Amino acid sequence: MTADDSPSVRQMVSFTLEQAGYTVFEAEDGVDALEKMKQVQVDMLLTDLNMPNMNGIELIKKVRGLPQYKFVPIVLLTTESAGDKKLEGKNAGATGWIVKPFQQDKLLAVVKKVLR
Amino acid sequence: MELNNNGFILEAQELLEEVEQVLLELEDNTEDSELINRLFRAFHTLKGAGGMFGFDAISELTHHIETVLDLVRSEQLKVTKELISLSLEIHDALNDLLTAGENGELSEREKKMILHCNQIAGIGAEEDVVKSALTESIKEKVEEADENQLLTYRIRFKPHKTIYESGTHPELLLDELRELGDGAITARGNDIPPMSALDPEKCYLSWDIVLSTDAGRNAIEDIFIFVADDCELSIEVIDEPDEDDTSYKKLGEILVERGDITPEKLEEGLSKSTRIGEILVENKFIEKDALESALLEQHQVRKVREKKSVEKAASTIRVNTEKLDKLVDLVGEMVTNQARLMELAGRSESPELQLLAEESETLVSDLRDETMSIRMVPIGETFRSFKRLVRELSGNLGKKIRLITSGEETELDKTVIDKLKDPLVHIIRNSADHGIEMPEQRINKGKIEEGVISISAEHSGAHVVITIEDDGAGLNIDRIKQKSIERGLINHDDKLSDKEISQMIFAPGFSTAATVSSVSGRGVGMDVVKQNIEALRGTIEVNSEVGLGTAIKLKLPLTLAIIDGLMVSLGDGFFILPLSSVEECVDFTSSVDNHVAGRHLINLRGNAVPFIDLREHLEIKGDRPELEQVVITAIEDKKIGFVVDDVIGSRQTVIKSLGPIMKKSENVSGATILGDGTVALILDVQKLV
Numbered sequence: 001m002t003a004d005d006s007p008s009v010r011q012m013v014s015f016t017l018e019q020a021g022y023t024v025f026e027a028e029d030g031v032d033a034l035e036k037m038k039q040v041q042v043d044m045l046l047t048d049l050n051m052p053n054m055n056g057i058e059l060i061k062k063v064r065g066l067p068q069y070k071f072v073p074i075v076l077l078t079t080e081s082a083g084d085k086k087l088e089g090k091n092a093g094a095t096g097w098i099v100k101p102f103q104q105d106k107l108l109a110v111v112k113k114v115l116r
Numbered sequence: 117m118e119l120n121n122n123g124f125i126l127e128a129q130e131l132l133e134e135v136e137q138v139l140l141e142l143e144d145n146t147e148d149s150e151l152i153n154r155l156f157r158a159f160h161t162l163k164g165a166g167g168m169f170g171f172d173a174i175s176e177l178t179h180h181i182e183t184v185l186d187l188v189r190s191e192q193l194k195v196t197k198e199l200i201s202l203s204l205e206i207h208d209a210l211n212d213l214l215t216a217g218e219n220g221e222l223s224e225r226e227k228k229m230i231l232h233c234n235q236i237a238g239i240g241a242e243e244d245v246v247k248s249a250l251t252e253s254i255k256e257k258v259e260e261a262d263e264n265q266l267l268t269y270r271i272r273f274k275p276h277k278t279i280y281e282s283g284t285h286p287e288l289l290l291d292e293l294r295e296l297g298d299g300a301i302t303a304r305g306n307d308i309p310p311m312s313a314l315d316p317e318k319c320y321l322s323w324d325i326v327l328s329t330d331a332g333r334n335a336i337e338d339i340f341i342f343v344a345d346d347c348e349l350s351i352e353v354i355d356e357p358d359e360d361d362t363s364y365k366k367l368g369e370i371l372v373e374r375g376d377i378t379p380e381k382l383e384e385g386l387s388k389s390t391r392i393g394e395i396l397v398e399n400k401f402i403e404k405d406a407l408e409s410a411l412l413e414q415h416q417v418r419k420v421r422e423k424k425s426v427e428k429a430a431s432t433i434r435v436n437t438e439k440l441d442k443l444v445d446l447v448g449e450m451v452t453n454q455a456r457l458m459e460l461a462g463r464s465e466s467p468e469l470q471l472l473a474e475e476s477e478t479l480v481s482d483l484r485d486e487t488m489s490i491r492m493v494p495i496g497e498t499f500r501s502f503k504r505l506v507r508e509l510s511g512n513l514g515k516k517i518r519l520i521t522s523g524e525e526t527e528l529d530k531t532v533i534d535k536l537k538d539p540l541v542h543i544i545r546n547s548a549d550h551g552i553e554m555p556e557q558r559i560n561k562g563k564i565e566e567g568v569i570s571i572s573a574e575h576s577g578a579h580v581v582i583t584i585e586d587d588g589a590g591l592n593i594d595r596i597k598q599k600s601i602e603r604g605l606i607n608h609d610d611k612l613s614d615k616e617i618s619q620m621i622f623a624p625g626f627s628t629a630a631t632v633s634s635v636s637g638r639g640v641g642m643d644v645v646k647q648n649i650e651a652l653r654g655t656i657e658v659n660s661e662v663g664l665g666t667a668i669k670l671k672l673p674l675t676l677a678i679i680d681g682l683m684v685s686l687g688d689g690f691f692i693l694p695l696s697s698v699e700e701c702v703d704f705t706s707s708v709d710n711h712v713a714g715r716h717l718i719n720l721r722g723n724a725v726p727f728i729d730l731r732e733h734l735e736i737k738g739d740r741p742e743l744e745q746v747v748i749t750a751i752e753d754k755k756i757g758f759v760v761d762d763v764i765g766s767r768q769t770v771i772k773s774l775g776p777i778m779k780k781s782e783n784v785s786g787a788t789i790l791g792d793g794t795v796a797l798i799l800d801v802q803k804l805v
Contacts, residue, residue, distance in 0.1 A: 006161045008124035012168055050160050064281075070317075073283040079164060087345075095283035096342035101167020101175060113292065114342070116285060 001025045003033035003059060004048040004077065013046060016104045017111065030054025034062055037069065044115050045074045046098075049085055057085075057092050064093035073114035077102075121169040121218065128166070128174070128214050131158045135207050139200055146195040155203075156185040162210070170218035174210055177226055180233040181206050187237055202232055254587045254665065257520050257570045259332070266330045268299075268417050270354045270374070273340070274322035275347040281317075284343055290323065292339045297329030300416050302409035324409040326354075326416045354417065368392050370413055376406040437530065440491055447487045448770040452789055454480040455767060481768065488529070495573045495582075496524025498533055502544060506569060509548040516566040517552050519544075523573035528580055532652055532672060536582075539645040543584050543668055544569060546641065551588030551666055561663065563587065576671075579654075585667040591618050591660035599626065618658050622646045653800075681769035681788070683796060684747060684760040687736040690796035692769050692788060693758065697749040697801050701763045704744040718746060718757060727757030728804060734783065749801055758804070771798060 014024040027033035029051040049056040076089040163178035187193040308320045461473030499521040506519040552567030624643040654672035681692035746757040771786040786798040
């Protein structure tokens with residue numbers, strides 16, 4: 001699942017991961033992502049920080065609260081100026097992070113790192 | 117479907133429209149937090165997406181206005197008319213950048229907008245740390261050193277019990293480690309509680325890994341980047357390429373080093389004879405898996421070392437240096453003989469003889485080159501002994517110092533290397549003692565705890581350049597200046613540049629160490645080093661930056677005994693100039709002599725080149741010929757001309773050293789015997805200048 005309010009970022013993520021053989025679901029904010037994840041079990045969540053209606057940190061906390069997502073890898077997309085966000089993300093339950101802007105191969109490397 | 121940036125362009129246009137709209141509304145409602153948030157988020161998205169699709173200029177510009185808006189969001193700044201105008205300016209600039217396409221660059225106007233943003237935000241000029249060439253050079257060397265050598269690491273990874281809760285799968289990390297190289301992984305299960313107390317959602321395992329890889333420490337640390345705060349991790353180098361002994365540490369040593377057992381308990385176990393490992397386990401001094409893990413480490417390192425020693429033993433043969441010296445002498449005589457033969461052949465009428473003499477010349481030249489190269493030894497061995505030295509020094513001084521070497525394959529004449537050893541050791545000791553700071557000081561200065569001394573060697577033309585750098589405190593220019601004044605070497609009001617002051621360390625009897633330590637600082641140091649280097653016809657230079665480090669550069673000629681020389685005549689005598697420094701020869705017409713501030717200058721194709729009149733300088737007797745020649749040489753990037761009577765030609769010159777009387781002569785570095793038996797003096801070009 002990729003949650004990001006920018007359609008072009010979502011497009012890039014989908015394109016990159018689908019080429020690598022993954023199936024990607026898209027959501028434009030936290031609320032949308034949470035709903036979809038309740039209906040379909042996904043193996044990994046990739047979420048932006050700043051989204052309307054429910055931001056990334058909130059989303060992570062809520063997702064970790066669902067029993068079926070207790071141990072699923074979650075990666076936070078963060079900008080380099082927000083160093084403290086990495087910590088906040090980890091405290092909320094994130095597995096790791098990718099710094100924006102990122103290239104396609106970086107995305108693939110991180111997914112491979114955290115997902116079996 | 118190809119990934120293109122049309123999607124991004126569309127989105128960016130929408131975002132920019134949003135920005136404009138919000139800004140106009142914001143003018144009348146400067147406190148409206150919802151508007152502020154929308155504005156922030158629009159710029160934020162633009163920044164992130166921009167970077168990903170190659171619009172770096174957009175990303176950069178947006179970054180700065182985003183920073184300002186972040187401060188507005190957290191109510192540290194207010195929305196002012198100035199800010200709105202600036203934002204609108206930026207909005208327009210972004211539209212331009214968008215139309216311009218990917219890989220655009222920021223214009224001067226746009227850079228000013230960034231400065232304006234920083235000003236509003238109260239940020240000083242960009243905090244780019246001024247990277248000195250010195251620290252960059254050392255950093256590069258550290259990275260290279262790590263990445264190209266096969267090192268063996270001992271890694272201990274103990275995740276916190278709750279690590280699964282962050283969605284981490286430790287086994288994936290182990291897989292990543294396996295990809296880096298060859299090694300052994302042992303799981304440590306001693307913390308696993310009995311079934312009744314076992315919580316399946318907690319991690320009780322830890323792992324010991326022994327890994328041989330050339331990927332470098334950074335690659336290993338990167339693997340653990342996400343879990344760094346959720347585990348105990350230690351990475352140590354336990355084997356380096358220069359250790360020759362294939363046997364590695366004893367099992368007991370390994371266990372003590374790892375902290376699995378205390379030295380006392382080890383002693384107790386040892387006193388019971390037979391296999392130490394089993395005894396320790398039996399007596400419950402260590403855990404069984406600690407033993408297995410340590411054994412694997414021992415095995416792994418032994419394996420790596422054995423492989424290396426097999427490779428090294430390849431095909432070499434030891435030769436007695438006396439035999440070599442004799443060979444070189446004989447070759448030298450042959451070269452001299454050859455010169456006489458060439459002269460005779462030149463004067464003879466027989467074409468057969470001339471042909472034969474020329475062939476002989478080629479053979480002798482090749483023989484000379486090969487013989488000289490036999491005496492050439494890679495400097496790597498000397499570097500290896502330094503590693504041990506530095507390790508001892510760091511222990512004695514209580515500092516953390518690491519020696520990095522590069523250019524080990526660089527070959528030098530054996531005699532040169534032997535004579536270099538002492539000066540190099542002294543320089544390294546200085547670096548360790550006075551250069552590298554104590555670990556706490558380094559941390560306070562924002563440096564990493566472990567100091568780095570780097571020694572490198574490389575060929576440069578007919579020379580070998582050896583550089584010793586450190587990332588320590590640099591030369592204390594003020595202290596040196598003070599001491600120089602105290603020693604009467606300079607006057608109080610002399611205006612000297614920092615570089616000139618740093619040269620004072622080469623003055624005899626100089627030492628600024630407050631206490632003479634046993635390591636260095638006895639004051640017989642750098643001046644003796646300089647003398648030793650100059651005795652090898654080399655040069656030494658020091659470069660330092662306060663707080664950042666020091667670099668000492670030695671330049672040495674490749675061979676002592678035979679050089680290619682240019683023979684010139686002056687009066688009745690013949691002289692040799694080293695061919696490697698010579699660039700060209702031109703006719704000297706005295707009408708072009710310009711006396712400018714006492715210096716003679718000639719016009720060389722439009723450039724003014726200073727020259728030295730050797731007749732004057734060397735006080736040659738006799739009349740000047742009508743036509744003179746100037747030999748243009750290049751010394752350290754500067755061109756200097758030498759006026760001579762006539763340029764005869766190039767000669768292979770066997771250097772014979774002068775007796776002790778002549779040794780004091782500044783201008784002459786040696787002599788050679790010409791084909792007809794006369795002696796020509798070899799001029800020391802650098803000293804002449």
